[in-house]
Amino acid sequence: MKKAQLVFVPSPGIGHLATTVEFAKLLVSQHDGLFITMFIMNLPYDSKAGAYIDSLIASSSIDPRISFFNLPQVDMDTGIKPMLFLVSFIEKQKLHVREAVHRLIAQSDSPRLAGFVVDMFCTTMIDVANEFGVPTYAFFTSNAGFLGLMLHFQQLRDEKVVDTAELKNDLETELVVPSFVNRVPVKVLPDVILDENRVDYVFNFFRRIRETKGILVNTFVDLESHAVHSFSDGETPTVHPVGPILNLKVDDQNEIVKWLDDQPESSVVFLCFGSMGYFSERQVREIASAIEQSGFRFIWALRKPPPKGKINFPSEYEDFREVLPDEFFDRTAEIGKVIGWAPQVTILSHKAIGGFVSHCGWNSILESLWYGVPIATWPFQAEQQLNAFEMVKELGLAVEITLDYKRDLSGEDNKIVLSAKEIEEGLRKVMEHDSDIRKKVKIISEKSRKALSSGGSSHSSLHRLINDVMDL
Incomplete structure (x- = not known):
């Protein structure tokens, strides 16, 4: 049987991490030859991520083909602005990811490194994947409508057609966005793209998403059919709707x-x-x-x-x-x-x-x-x-x-x-x-349940991705 290994780099913070772990569990459940190593970045002010991974391992609820590696802590000033903090924090982790992957592939029994799967905020890790000569896939924990909107405005900004930071001066304006049927009011746009101090940071994430081999989106076709179909314009990497990815563990004793x-x-x-x-x-x-x-x-x-x-x-x-x-x-x-x-x-x-x-x-x-x-x-x-x-x-x-x-x-x-x-x-x-x-x-x-069942839209999309990774 062919074996292949993916390196996952989730965003720091329990919200993105928990969803990424569930996606990893779903992936390995679909193919016996697939292995995943997940690199964990621990924020200096948040111990939830480390505690979450510890609890997973202790409970034996994780497939042995999924392994976790805690990256070393980096010194950060928690008093700086959140977006600059996030960008600086992840950039500082590139060295640690590079070293960890070198050690991983040096192991004699390590399966072939087939690619990186990075969170939307971790697209700078594409540089590391390129050094190892493997493709990168982006795991997008939000929805297809938002993905389409951000790629649309990133392109318009780069082409100097629209300066999104200036839109904040007219909040009642409604805009045509390919991933939405209805016009989108400026007042519901994310603040980050209306803020001239942050907009370049966030659009850089999406600019780099365009360099990936595929975008894995936590949605399903029956929920966001228009948004999903809006990506078939040949201008974006292949979009794989693979959701809903959820942790459905219920505590009946609560x-x-x-x-x-x-x-x-x-x-x-x-x-x-x-x-x-x-x-x-x-x-x-x-x-x-x-x-x-x-x-x-x-x-x-x-x-x-x-x-x-x-x-x-x-x-x-x-x-x-x-x-x-x-x-x-x-x-x-x-x-x-x-x-x-x-x-x-x-x-x-x-x-x-x-x-x-x-x-x-x-x-x-x-x-x-x-x-x-x-x-x-x-x-x-x-x-x-x-x-x-x-x-x-x-x-x-x-x-x-x-x-x-x-x-x-x-x-x-x-x-x-x-x-x-x-x-x-x-x-x-x-x-x-x-x-x-x-x-x-x-x-x-x-x-939503049918999407993940055999023959469902997300199940089929997931297997197209696995075939690509396994080179089948």
Whole structure:
């Protein structure tokens, strides 16, 4: 049997890493001759990635053909701007990746090195792959619509047709983008491409993605058919829709499951805003008021903002009463739970969940669709506004609380505080039992599962990739 080895370089941070690990597991499950070595970059302020890999290895839930290598830590100033921090951090790791690959292929029993698979933020590692004379594939953890938009504007900027940083002066403008059927409002574009200090960094990632042999996208054809077909213009590398790539491990022993078991089917609204999800005290109080006024059963994942001016993740409140209205717990004790970090998949998979108020990170969207739970959109950073727009306006698979809420880098809510009335309206729409959106989400849930089954669109795409890697 032919054997081949891929080197994976995921982006630092648990969000991208967890999805990349799931993709690696899926790949090796499809071919016995495929081996993967994954290089782990640990951020100086975040120990979650290392702990996650340790738990995987300890649980023996990982195929022995997948191995992990922790790259040495690099000295970084955590006080610099986030985009510059990320670019500098990954650039400093190139030397360590090069040395590690040399050691890997020097082993007598090492399978043939067939290529690199790099995260969208790690495209500088193409240089290292080129040194070893192997192709690079990009693993794109977000959606095809976003990929198409970024490649489109990167090309227009390079050709000096559009300076995206100037678009911020007219937020009401709507733009034609090949990967979207509808015109895309400037106000839902990622802030990074409207910021003249960051735009060149991010477009360089996408400029280099064009150098890869293929782009592996965490989506499926039935979800984003227009976006996927927009790439057949001969101007981009082959796009392989291989999703949904999800970690669907459920913790049935979690104490929140016991509470959910006692609730009626589809009666609980779940509010959760991802690993960077936090709000100002003013906004927290408006959310609390909306929950109370709606009367719905609820689970609310509430996180504490990090210190201002520092790159870090939200933390846990010692006492939620620090930010919640007086007697909120007394008035809602029978119908809801306020928690810190949330076991999101465990909660979304439960039959008692009827709606999901989400920041619209792509992983969260795919998880919600997989379990047939409709989303109410509340994005606040990165490409989340574009994701929310796609879900509401392009695909009709979500209801809108807001599409263009943005939080600035200091962690403030950018002077925008959504009112309890606006939030309550969103809660009522997402919890409507016989809505067209709920029916459409149930249909796409079935299609998401079929995409990965034998003969499904993503299954077929995955095997085309494997045949390419194995040189079959």
